[in-house]
Amino acid sequence: MAKTKFLVSRYNAARDTKPYLQEFKLEIPQGATLLDCINLIKWTQDGTLTYRMSCRSAICGSCSMKVNGHARLACKTQAAEAVIDGAITIEPMGNSPLIRDLVVDLEPFFDSIDRVKPFLVPDDSKQWKRETLQSHDDYRKIEDASTCIMCASCWSDCNVLGVDPRFLGPAALAKAQRFVYDSRDNETRDRIEFLSRTTGMWDCTHCAECATRCPTDAKPLFRIKELRTAAMTYKITDNNGARHVLAFRESVGGFLPGVGGGGLLNENYVPIRSVGFFNLDGILSLIPVGIRMIIRGKNPPILPHIIDKIGEVRAMFRRFNDYRKEYRK
């Protein structure tokens, strides 16, 4: 078999001003994971190559790195499948300060988890002798989020974190969902209120990077959607994000004539409606975000466009409306 080119990002602060790609050549052994290959390079070609790893079975979350531009667990990736035109490009995770080669500083990531009060707050007024009962259905509501292995792949590739480092980020929000939906937790409302503030659940732009990169069932985007549903259920809507949804509903649902009914989503209108038409400070505060998004090429098109799958979105809103009616009873 021909040798594969491994283009590996190297950086040593003592020597380099910025990271660069170094080329290694290796014949990929049959069935080898990317981690196996990187180990082979370290152990037989260059002992100074630096990265994290431990379990080598996709459960400890140590070995996430960017493979051909996207965060992945090296130990869960078959090397042969990652080859593009005879090469694999390996770089450190994004949205994190670089320490050395493929090792990034994880403190900002773990701090984000800390911000969501990531532990159960049970009702401790009750004495217990046995376990708290929890139905299988209630268990199912938190099972997916509970599979998170803290690998930070989602954090690495999240688009919002790239423009706003204050954003809680996908993993913390997934962690939060695990407690908001836990039938044993006693602080559901407080949690949702906290998560509804700026930098919280409403700041996610649904880019779906996190759900695509996540190696487990935690899939943050879906957990964020569940958090938003909870916010609506608890009627915690007095904030920009929730107003955004209401505005979105008006826009897509065609309730506001002339502003883009009939499936036209006016993304330039929605943010303004979300902070409130009469909230001048709020509107001004959007400008930096707009500018930053333009700089990054992520600004929405000026002309309203027909969003994909409008039928599904409408159905969602119908359900949401029914839900609200139900709730008001």
Added chain:
Amino acid sequence: MRKHDVVIVGAGLAGLRAALELAGKVDVAVVSKVYPSRSHSGAAQGGVAAAMANESDDSPELHMYDTVKGSDYLGDQDAIEIMTRDAPITITEMEHLGCVFSRDGEGRIAQREFGGHSKPRACYAADRTGHALLHTLYEQSFKYKKDITFYNEWYLLDLIYQDGSARGVVVMDMKTGDIEVIHAKAVLFGTGGYGRAYKITSNAFANTGDGIMATYRAGLPLEDMEFVQFHPTGLYQQGILMSEAARGEGGYLLNGNMERFMERYAKSRMELAPRDIVSRAEQTEINEGRGAGPKKDFIYVDLRHLGREKILEKLPQIRQLAIDFLGIDCIDHPIPIQPTAHYSMGGIPASKDCEVYRDEKGTIVKGFYAAGECSCISVHGANRLGTNSLLDATVFGRRAGKSILNYVVGAQHEPVNEAEVKRKARKRIDDLLYTPSTESANDIRNELKGTMTNHVGVYRTKDGLATAHKKLKELQGRFTKVRVEDKGKVFNTEIIEALELSNMLTYSELIIAGAEARTESRGAHARVDFPKRDDVNWMKHTMASADADGAIQLKYKPVVVTKHQPEERKY
């Protein structure tokens, strides 16, 4: 020099559970070479044992009997009694701390069958039980973040032990490469197991017995090192674990002729006999030419008859592992497996309150504690039952916390010669970095692992062990000239790996020495040339230490027998 009341090395179940017990009461620090959530406890799949009696009648007494029998009567029965008695409350507590357990129809913690347990006793979270428990404790550590100081990605170099007391640890901050001393009134090791010295192993790269070796280097003895458990279902050639839950849920083991061969070895328990018995049965099938595959060197675990739904609900993780690593979906195909080094029964000898012993007479080291897989308390004896080690780590982590709390209240920081202990640690690293070097660490490591799997594995013989011992001496010699290219300070993983290799080379010799001396077969230690258990001569624990010249010295200590006299072990 940093100062805390208590320093805990290890942030797995044992270390974190102890930290939780101490948080807010004394000044406690936790040192871990990986972020806590990455500790190997998180890889545990199948379950944690406790006689909750949710699925059938059960009792701690029965759990105790199963454990004693499973240990092939080498387990200390006083400690086993405590573990099985405290199991239900400890697991219930974990549930109240937020652990996400699978549930039964009544909403209680679900329980399943496991090898060697006579009742469905394994509480579980699908097939990621260790992950669920570890993350629960990790979550709690955020709650107590003001009360616990975490040194994440700091590497333990040495234990500071002097005149009968432990006084702290010498550690390296991996981010800066700086060597520091953490001075403490009490030290707890929860540093995990030593299964990494084998070629086929289920263990993480981190399981290199660092804590055990720091203890040994300090001149203290280690107990029962020859007892290494081989798990019957490691992924073929990878060793990655396919949880015993696969068999607990009803999976079959098949040889190359597609026969359920366990019928010939353990007629009543079949696939759910204890691990030592199943691993030997597999190895016998392979050795006698009935293995599967072109080389007839593996066995199948077959789950197809369980059906798609059950596999997806109860065994999602192992299905994914077989897909990721072998490209095989167990819904449609049997999975190739082989015995894999899995668990370290031996370790740092400790009392049932986790106090470390400094000799075979039971003299205690002041201020030094051990819990979890690095310890040998000994609740697993010659063979651990599945799901008993998450329990061991949690129960004894909790007990260690309580016992340390009692101790530190009246204790002092005893003097430490900072410069001297640092100099010693520095020298060990400088020797690796700056002595003329020609040997490849990779070659030494591969030869070590091959030797251990081939000669010190499921079956052992006098000649095989002698060959292995000779090889070990050669490898230790070559290691003194090992090459470390990376001279940098920041996150130097090459130096860490070299230190880990040096640990593996030392403890592997202890495994071999203990196995050579033990002329009987008991639990996981199976001597082809001594196939019978010998209760007259060998109802005793091995205590290995280094004599003044560094040579291995073996002494022995009796087993604690309270309720159950040794009987023949039949399943």
